Amino acid sequence: xxxxxxxxxxxxxxxxxxxxxxxxxxxxxxxxxxxxxxxxxxxxxxxxxxxxxxxxxxxxxxxxxxxxxxxxxxxxxxxxxxxxxxxxxxxxxxxxxxxxxxxxxxxxxxxxxxxxxxxxxxxxxxxxxxxxxxxxxxxxxxxxxxxxxxxxxxxxxxxxxxxxxxxxxxxxxxxxxxxxxxxxxxxxxxxxxxxxxxxxxxxxxxxxxxxxxxxxxxxxxxxxxxxxxxxxxxxxxxxxxxxxxxxxxxxxxxxxxxxxxxxxxxxxxxxxxxxxxxxxxxxxxxxxxxxxxxxxxxxxxxxxxxxxxxxxxxxxxxxxxxxxxxxxxxxxxxxxxxxxxxxxxxxxxxxxxxxxxxxxxxxxxxxxxxxxxxxxxxxxxxxxxxxxxxxxxxxxxxxxxxxxxxxxxxxxxxxxxxxxxxxxxxxxxxxxxxxxxxxxxxxxxxxxxxxxxxxxxxxxxxxxxxxxxxxxxxxxxxxxxxxxxxxxxxxxxxxxxxxxxxxxxxxxxxxxxxxxxxxxxxxxxxxxxxxxxxxxxxxxxxxxxxxxxxxxxxxxxxxxxxxxxxxxxxxxxxxxxxxxxxxxxxxxxxxxxxxxxxxxxxxxxxxxxx
DNA sequence: GTCTAATGCGCG
DNA sequence: AAAGCGCGCATTAGAC
Numbered sequence: 001x002x003x004x005x006x007x008x009x010x011x012x013x014x015x016x017x018x019x020x021x022x023x024x025x026x027x028x029x030x031x032x033x034x035x036x037x038x039x040x041x042x043x044x045x046x047x048x049x050x051x052x053x054x055x056x057x058x059x060x061x062x063x064x065x066x067x068x069x070x071x072x073x074x075x076x077x078x079x080x081x082x083x084x085x086x087x088x089x090x091x092x093x094x095x096x097x098x099x100x101x102x103x104x105x106x107x108x109x110x111x112x113x114x115x116x117x118x119x120x121x122x123x124x125x126x127x128x129x130x131x132x133x134x135x136x137x138x139x140x141x142x143x144x145x146x147x148x149x150x151x152x153x154x155x156x157x158x159x160x161x162x163x164x165x166x167x168x169x170x171x172x173x174x175x176x177x178x179x180x181x182x183x184x185x186x187x188x189x190x191x192x193x194x195x196x197x198x199x200x201x202x203x204x205x206x207x208x209x210x211x212x213x214x215x216x217x218x219x220x221x222x223x224x225x226x227x228x229x230x231x232x233x234x235x236x237x238x239x240x241x242x243x244x245x246x247x248x249x250x251x252x253x254x255x256x257x258x259x260x261x262x263x264x265x266x267x268x269x270x271x272x273x274x275x276x277x278x279x280x281x282x283x284x285x286x287x288x289x290x291x292x293x294x295x296x297x298x299x300x301x302x303x304x305x306x307x308x309x310x311x312x313x314x315x316x317x318x319x320x321x322x323x324x325x326x327x328x329x330x331x332x333x334x335x336x337x338x339x340x341x342x343x344x345x346x347x348x349x350x351x352x353x354x355x356x357x358x359x360x361x362x363x364x365x366x367x368x369x370x371x372x373x374x375x376x377x378x379x380x381x382x383x384x385x386x387x388x389x390x391x392x393x394x395x396x397x398x399x400x401x402x403x404x405x406x407x408x409x410x411x412x413x414x415x416x417x418x419x420x421x422x423x424x425x426x427x428x429x430x431x432x433x434x435x436x437x438x439x440x441x442x443x444x445x446x447x448x449x450x451x452x453x454x455x456x457x458x459x460x461x462x463x464x465x466x467x468x469x470x471x472x473x474x475x476x477x478x479x480x481x482x483x484x485x486x487x488x489x490x491x492x493x494x495x496x497x498x499x500x501x502x503x504x505x506x507x508x509x510x511x512x513x514x515x516x517x518x519x520x521x522x523x524x525x526x527x528x529x530x531x532x533x534x535x536x537x538x539x540x541x542x543x544x545x546x547x548x549x550x551x552x553x554x555x556x557x558x559x560x561x562x563x564x565x566x567x568x569x570x571x572x573x574x575x576x577x578x579x580x581x582x583x584x585x586x587x588x589x590x591x592x593x594x595x596x597x598x599x600x601x602x603x604x605x606x607x608x609x610x
Numbered sequence: 611g612t613c614t615a616a617t618g619c620g621c622g
Numbered sequence: 623a624a625a626g627c628g629c630g631c632a633t634t635a636g637a638c
Contacts, residue, residue: 131628172612272633274617291617299618331619334632358628362622369630372621392620413622466626473626531627538622564622564628 003193007149007200010067014196017060017073018187025070025082032065034118036203037087037094039104040195043178047341050367051103052237052350058108059186061087062199063094069196073186074108087111095206097121097138097198099231106235115228120202122223122356123209126216129519131359142201145208150201153194160190216516223356226543229550229559230353230363237348238370238560240339241397241606249336252329252389259326266319271326274298285310285320303327331374332389338368339395360536361517363562370396371563376608393608398570404603405580407587408566409541409596411436416537417465419592420514421501430595437461443494444487460491464498465534467527505529514592515540538565541591545598549586555579568607576602 003014015025029035040060044050058074061083072079086092088111095118096102102113121136128134139151158173161180169179184191213220263271267279277287277298285306289297296302303324310316342349349368357364365371373392398404409415414436418426429439441449441457449457456477463473474484492499505511506526511519513536521529542562549567550556558579561568567587571579580600587598603609 170611270634272617273635275635293616295616297617327618330632335620338631360628362628364629366630369620372619372630374620408622463626467624468626469624471624476626525625527625528627535622535628566622 003189003196005149005193005197007197007204008146012067012069012200014193014200015068015070016187016192016196017071017076017079020070020072020076020079020082022078022082028065028068029063029070029086032203034093034095034203034206035086036062036064036069036199036201036206037096037101037105037117038062038195038198038202039101039108040181040191041104041108042182043180045178046174047338049342049344049350051100051107052235052344052348054345056107058104059181060192060195061105061109062195064196064199064203066200066204069200071192071196075186080109084109084111087113090116092116093118095120095202097202099227099234102231103235112232112235114232115225117228118206118224119227120205120209122227123206123213123220125356126219126223126517127209127212129356129359129361129517131357133359138198138202138205141209142205146201146204150194150197153190153197156190157194160184160188216518219516222543222547225547226355229546229556230355230562232557233559233561234350234353237344237346237350239348239397239399240343241395242340242343242347245336245339245395248387248389248395249333249340251387252333252336255389256326256329256333259322259329262322263319263326266322271323276323280306280316280319283316284313285316298323300327329389332392335368335373335392336389336395342368358535358539359519359522360532360539361519362535362539362564365561370561373608376610379610391608394606396607398605401573402570403573403576403605404560404568404570404607405576405583405600406566406568406603406607407580407584407598407600408563409538409587409598412538412541412565412596413465413534414461415594415596416534416541416591417498417501419594420533420537421495421498422592423495423497426495426498427594440491440494444490456487457491460487463488464491464502464530466531467502502527502530505533513537513540537591541596542567545587545589549583553582553586555582 002019003016005012005014039058042057042059044056060071061074062069062071063086072083074080087105087109093116094113097120102117105111105113124136124141139154143151161176161184164184165176165179169175260271267276269275269279277296287296287298287302287306289299289302291297303320307320307324310320339349344350351365351370352367354364374390376391376393415430418430425439426436429436437454437458440461441454444457445453459473459477470481470484470488473488474481506529509521511521511529511533513519513533517536519532519536542565546559546562546567555569555571558569558571559567560570567583569579569583580602584598584600589596
């Protein structure tokens with residue numbers, strides 16, 4: 001039977017698989033230029049390649065106009081064929097919420113939607129950039145801008161899952177949901193109603209969000225271009241040296257477990273609990289560093305300090321050293337485990353890319369988080385073994401016959417700050433190819449500045465770009481607060497326009513960037529706005545370079561990773577030099593009259609190998 | 611049992 | 623006057 005619902009006061013039709021009618025299907029969908037699209041799959045476990053792994057299944061595909069939603073059952077060949085043809089039609093455009101459906105359609109039906117999609121999550125991120133603070137879920141957005149119909153249907157489905165799930169599934173929300181999407185019967189009315197409404201609400205939401213994006217309509221275009229590019233990166237996957245990763249993981253796990261066991265034996269405490277800090281203090285090793293909440297800290301620096309002071313103590317020394325050894329390797333261990341968990345059968349990971357994650361529009365990458373891999377240590381500085389746990393980037397490898405090359409912007413945040421503030425002396429230094437920190441030190445301390453004063457000048461620069469205060473600068477540089485006050489004062493006198501620009505940023509509730517992006521100030525921490533506009537401009541410059549690379553050269557589809565100020569390419573071995581020259585060329589240019597430059601590196605088959 | 615805050619570490 | 627910024631992810635303890 002065809003279901004009905006009332007959406008924004010209007011009656012809409014929800015066509016279920018049971019009443020599929022080819023003629024009516026075509027007739028209703030031909031009435032709309034843009035179709036809402038949603039898919040339902042079986043659930044996936046955590047720490048799993050998701051749709052890029054094996055075992056998952058596309059169950060339903062839903063397409064909708066403003067008034068008619070069709071739910072099609074992918075286990076029925078006729079419906080599967082009809083929707084495949086519809087999705088593959090190059091003249092059709094679709095709107096989804098998050099790239100998930102682009103991937104399920106690709107994996108399940110072999111259709112790549114590419115540039116033919118709009119995404120309502122992307123539109124909402126443009127309207128309400130909020131980083132971790134703002135949720136971009138479809139149910140929440142439609143409840144705010146339309147009505148509660150979809151949120152109610154989702155709640156009804158959750159209740160239905162709870163009702164149907166056997167007790168051994170557990171009561172955890174995520175477990176119930178996973179079970180439900182896998183096992184709910186394909187003809188369950190609550191399921192079909194929810195599925196249909198999702199596509200229909202996405203369709204009806206689109207013009208509402210598009211209207212809100214009117215002041216920056218140009219961003220809607222470029223951000224969807226980027227979105228499709230990064231979806232392709234995810235779908236292609238990134239190759240991992242799984243043999244090396246497994247070997248390293250086994251070795252590091254053995255080491256960490258041994259060190260943790262030693263701490264536990266010696267102290268009776270869980271080695272990772274705060275109780276260890278108390279135990280150490282009782283035995284004379286008192287940490288002077290503090291966490292943000294004012295509690296005694298036992299981080300890397302605190303441990304290093306304690307080892308320095310109490311390393312020879314017969315009671316505390318062995319505990320400190322074992323704790324330090326475990327702590328230093330734990331992060332690497334977790335990352336190695338994530339590589340293995342997210343790798344598909346061919347040894348490729350498919351990281352999820354959120355092209356507008358941060359409040360500043362910076363991108364994020366997770367599952368696995370390839371932007372946060374420790375860099376390999378410099379071989380000159382320390383003896384580094386082949387199986388050193390810190391060489392995580394070297395687990396990322398090129399496809400056969402290919403190498404990795406990369407380029408990163410040179411001091412891009414300082415250049416952006418100079419440009420935005422029109423700080424002439426600093427701009428001139430960049431034009432002349434001079435070292436900006438030498439200039440800063442000279443302006444602050446005179447021609448005869450010492451190396452220590454240059455370091456202070458550099459810290460004052462980055463501190464200013466981040467909104468640091470006197471106390472923090474004093475603590476992080478080891479000078480007194482009075483001295484820090486003097487340093488900041490000298491910096492402000494050296495760059496008065498930068499000071500003024502920061503003031504101007506603090507006055508505004510919404511910061512508008514050079515690209516026309518609207519960023520909300522943090523109402524309680526207005527000093528952050530200066531950093532927001534700088535960070536956001538850096539992100540836009542990187543995407544500009546990517547756009548140039550993709551539209552004027554052959555190397556756009558070689559992009560493997562974007563890491564904030566760096567582009568990593570995977571290119572055929574013989575093209576390494578040419579590709580790198582092209583890449584650095586695309587990353588070279590001007591921002592508001594200030595030169596932007598890039599440094600290139602040829603890595604070879606492993607990322608970050610030295 | 612499940613959820614959340616606190617802590618710590620990695621990158622730019 | 624004072625305030626370093628943005629992310630992802632693992633582990634733990636304690637609240638519910």
